[in-house]
Amino acid sequence: DLPINFRELLDEHQISLRRRFEQAVEGTEEGESRTLLNRIYTELYITEGLREEVHTHHEVGQLETAYKASRLRDAPIKNKDILKALPGQHASIRVVLTSGVAGAGKSFSVQKFILDWAEGLENQDIHAVVPLSFREVNLIGDEQHSLLSLIQLFHPTFQKIPTEQLELCKMLLVFDGLDESRLFLDFNNSQVVSDVTQKTSISLLLTNLIQGHLLPSALVWITSRPAAASQIPPSCVDRLTEVRGFNDAQKEEYFRRRFTDENMSNRILSHIRNSRSLYIMCEVPVFCWITTVVLEHMLTTEHRGELPSTLTDMYSHFLVVQTKRKKKYQQEHEVGPQELVEGDKEVLLKLGNLAFDNLEKGNIMFYQEDLEKCSLDVIEASVYSGVCTEIFRRECEIFQKPVYSFVHLSIQEFLAAVYMFHCYINRNNEFLIRVLEKSLQSRTGHLDLFVRFLHGLSVESNQKILGSLLGRTNKKQKNVQAVIQRMKKITIKMSPDRGINIFHCLMEMQDRLVHREIQEFLKSENRSEKKLSDIHCSALAYMLQMSDEVLDELDLNRYNATGLQPAAPEPHAVLLSLLGGSLGEEK
Known part of the structure; x- marks a missing residue:
């Protein structure tokens, strides 16, 4: 039993977490009204174990290659049971690593778990849940901390708890978003930290906590995109789980709930089912939102062209729809894609510059200094274009320091491709082959979707959608045909799965x-x-x-x-x- 004063402090902490996590932002616009998490939360599809391709494929490739196999070999696990041994498992579970592609719902699953605990509904054997997101931890930079002072910094209630009482409680430390971390986790560093009051680097604190040297009584739950998850040695992890996003039934439920007009939802579902790549991408909840934005706009206006059937086509339309929204200086007038004003182009290209510069580095979270390097003023940009509230989020975190991100990794990859295409547009299409060859040499395929978008942008129909944003495009399709023929004859040594992306590129080029x-x-x-x-x-x-x-x-x-x-x-x-x-x- 815990001392009464200790129990009261933990109750105070539990109440603060309930207030913090009971609401969620629905939508991406700043100032958007918040709604109760329990009202909008849909159970996510979570499985135990990781698929082999998570370490060798781009995240979109993981969705595609797993689509069929997932129906055959899944071992589903409920979010509330993430720390519990399954029937037949006898080993205790201390460290859990949850992987999932960008936008699959990892943070929502964490929020739901914490809220259920804070409301006294689930996992009541845990005395204290302590969430520490990596995007927040990034803000303290190179500061030295002890584990105790780190917890106290983000959760002031623990300043009232005597140090010696910490080890009396069963604590869960939740580190959300390892892929957003700018720390280097060195598990080969032999320095052992076992005192919760010893100050050292945040990286060393984390590695010792995960390895069990520091506060071994604590449970640890880490979420990450697949590529970053490999930083943690398998020997340090007791359970691997994967958040898969929506299954087929949940996709359909999303679109039917999104539209009160049954005819509209039926038309959208019919179109998506006919494009397997779009349908599979809808496993990611964020992509469902992108799809509804585009198709609803196209089906409710006087659009007479074909609906998007490739990813590049969908994202090109999405970008144009966003630039046509909420332009304060345009009043009721909506411009066509060919009429993008200079302010829009400037903002979009600066966002593309930011996206491109950080894509290779693997950065998906940005801070003020990152924006300044690209001469990007987000306050000014929000006046010009809806993209800064619809696809580029500003989040005020702890210490009142803003953190920025694209709402999904694929949007960052698309804008990076737009920016690169714009930079090379006055040359010939040879650079497409060079970029493709570089991506084929990647073990993880981290450039695969970026390359698919690049090739898709070489198609005249997509260039018409984006208009002047791409600059003076060369409309001589013989250049595109020359690239297609060369792609089919690429002879560099590559693994079989890399060849699939050549096929994807051909499909994006509508060949x-x-x-x-x-x-x-x-x-x-x-x-x-x-x-x-x-x-x-x-x-x-x-x-x-x-x-x-x-x-x-x-x-x-x-x-x-x-x-x-x-x-x-x-x-x-x-x-x-x-x-x-x-x-x-x-x-």
Whole structure:
């Protein structure tokens, strides 16, 4: 039993957390009304364990390659049970690492867990939950702290608790957003810190806490995007979980709740289902919002063109829709995409500069000094364009220091591609090939979506949508066709999964020849006589993963793969590698 005065202080802490976490911002605009979290929260799809591709694929690729396999091998776990041993598990769980792509709902799952605890509904065996987001920890920079002073800085109630009583309680420390951290976690540093009052670097505090040297009685829960999660050695983690976002039923529920007009929701759902890449991207709740913004605008105006079917097309329309919103100096007049005023272009390109400069570094959270490097004045920018409140968030955190971020990583990647395309527009399209080749050499594929957007922007229809933002585009499509032909002949050494992104780039450039050839191949009765190149293998693997159809027979050993590089594996090995061995289960 805890001393009465200690219990009262913990009750005070619990009340403060309930007040802090009971509301959530619905929407992205500054000043947007807040609503009760329990009113809008939809249970997220969480699984135990990590898929193999989280360390080798871009986050969008993880969604795509896992789409089919997820129906076969998932081990779902409820958010409230994240720290509990499952039936048949006897080992205690002290450190939990939760991974998930950007926008999948990691922070919402943390907020829901803490709120349920603070309201006395779940996990009442835990005496104190102490949330410490990395975006807040970033703000104290290189300051030296003890674990005690760090907790007290962000949760002043603990200033009243005697140090010796800390180890009496069962405490959960929640570190949300490891991918947003600018700390370097060195688990090879042999310096041991075991005293909660010893001051040292924040990085050393965290590594010793995770390793169990510091406050070993405490539970630790860390959330992160997949690439950053690899910083923590598996030996230090007792449970790995993954937040998957929305499953198919939840996607449909989102769109039906979003529109009171049933006809509108049916039209949108029908369109999304017909584009597998868009439908799969809707596993990410933020992408559902992007989709509704674009399609609602297009279906309720006098738009007569085709609805977006590629990612570049969708994001190009999204950017234009945002620039047409809430322009204070335009009154009721809406400009067309070709009429972007100079202020809009300037702001968007500065945002693109910020996005591009930080993409390679892996930074997704920005501070005032980052904006100043790009000459970006967010206060001025908000007057010119809706993008600064709709896709670029300003959050006032602790110490009243603002923190900025794009509402989703894919928006950062798209604006980075717009900026790079603008910078190179007066040259030829050779740079597309150079960027593609560089991305193919990446082990994690961290540039894959950026490269897909770049190639999509070379298409004339997308250039028309963005108009003058891209500068004086070369409308001679023979340059684009030359790039397409070179892409199909790239001979640099690459892993099979990297080849899938070449196929994606071709689709973004609206070159559907490979797609049609694979469709003809699958329908052919004499498949063994058909020749498969490496790009065909990648396309075939991707299409098998995305398709809901089941082939009666697919003997990979019978394929003629003369198009493959001499040193490449046999086609069946390439395909099985790409399919993750799931083909047999679907046969």
